[in-house]
Amino acid sequence: MADISTHEKPAEAAGTTLLSVRDLGKTYGAGPGEVEAIRSISFDVRAGELVCVVGPSGCGKTTLLKCLSGLLHPTSGSVALAGQAVVAPPKKMAVVFQEYGRSLYPWLSVRDNVGLPLKARRLPRGERDDAVRAALEEVGLGHALSTYPWQLSGGMQQRVAIARAIAYQPEVLVMDEPFAAVDAQTRADLEDLVRRVWQDLGVTVIFVTHDIDESVYLGERVLVLSSSPTVVQEDLAVDLPSERDQISTRALPRFTELRTHVHEQIQRAKRGDRTALPAT
Ligand SMILES: Nc1ncnc2c1ncn2[C@@H]1O[C@H](COP(=O)(O)OP(=O)(O)OP(=O)(O)O)[C@@H](O)[C@H]1O
Numbered sequence: 001m002a003d004i005s006t007h008e009k010p011a012e013a014a015g016t017t018l019l020s021v022r023d024l025g026k027t028y029g030a031g032p033g034e035v036e037a038i039r040s041i042s043f044d045v046r047a048g049e050l051v052c053v054v055g056p057s058g059c060g061k062t063t064l065l066k067c068l069s070g071l072l073h074p075t076s077g078s079v080a081l082a083g084q085a086v087v088a089p090p091k092k093m094a095v096v097f098q099e100y101g102r103s104l105y106p107w108l109s110v111r112d113n114v115g116l117p118l119k120a121r122r123l124p125r126g127e128r129d130d131a132v133r134a135a136l137e138e139v140g141l142g143h144a145l146s147t148y149p150w151q152l153s154g155g156m157q158q159r160v161a162i163a164r165a166i167a168y169q170p171e172v173l174v175m176d177e178p179f180a181a182v183d184a185q186t187r188a189d190l191e192d193l194v195r196r197v198w199q200d201l202g203v204t205v206i207f208v209t210h211d212i213d214e215s216v217y218l219g220e221r222v223l224v225l226s227s228s229p230t231v232v233q234e235d236l237a238v239d240l241p242s243e244r245d246q247i248s249t250r251a252l253p254r255f256t257e258l259r260t261h262v263h264e265q266i267q268r269a270k271r272g273d274r275t276a277l278p279a280t
């Protein structure tokens with residue numbers, strides 16, 4: 001059986017710039033009904049980073065992710081992945097959305113759901129089965145190959161969606177509030193799963209959430225967005241130990257400092273105050 005951690009490692013050397021967002025702006029519609037969702041966002045993500053994006057509801061997080069993943073064309077500015085302009089969904093990128101219920105096909109088994117993108121890539125059956133099995137093992141669902149999504153809990157369905165993304169061996173894994181619809185305990189387990197997948201596979205992760213604690217617990221870096229029309233309010237390095245644990249990490253004084261800092265920053269963002277807080 002294939003071991004997913006020994007799969008081909010991402011091509012970009014860790015630490016080099018992988019994703020580059022420059023002066024990205026997005027306005028929906030035109031004329032009196034137009035909505036300027038994003039004014040101007042610029043940032044770089046290095047290969048192998050785990051970056052969380054946090055911001056007030058409606059500030060344009062999903063819009064940003066759709067632009068990053070080539071699902072939406074920005075009105076201004078540009079996105080480049082490994083030096084190539086993103087104008088359509090790149091092969092190197094996989095996206096996991098919030099609504100697992102709508103992202104899995106109920107009439108396909110878990111095996112076939114996870115294998116679907118690999119089939120579309122015309123991977124031979126044997127290799128496809130190995131990759132599907134390894135991805136499901138990675139998310140703790142090695143036993144669920146023949147079940148159907150509707151036989152699984154919400155948290156398990158979201159793990160299937162993550163398995164589908166990693167079976168594809170992306171260089172960049174983009175996640176849009178993937179755990180918003182599951183209970184707190186499941187959410188904690190899924191957060192740890194994301195960090196483990198990130199560490200095991202060396203994939204670059206961009207994780208959008210409106211949950212401040214989640215952004216600090218998960219991220220090596222947190223991008224705080226302002227309210228709409230949106231800019232980057234702060235780009236914060238998370239200097240917590242890389243081995244994280246739901247109980248001890250969240251009990252660290254540094255965790256509390258960082259979450260308080262991000263919280264204050266979001267409150268400023270909601271008030272329309274774009275000045276950065278002093279570093280914490
Ligand atoms: N297809 C669309 N047409 C017009 N306006 C849109 C469209 N999609 C989003 N918007 C508007 O753009 C702004 C940003 O929306 P977006 O969904 O990106 O925010 P968000 O930060 O993901 O919100 P949430 O936290 O609720 O998920 C909002 O004002 C929204 O109403």
Ligand SMILES: [Mg+2]
Nearest residue numbers: 061062063177
């Ligand atoms: Mg959203």
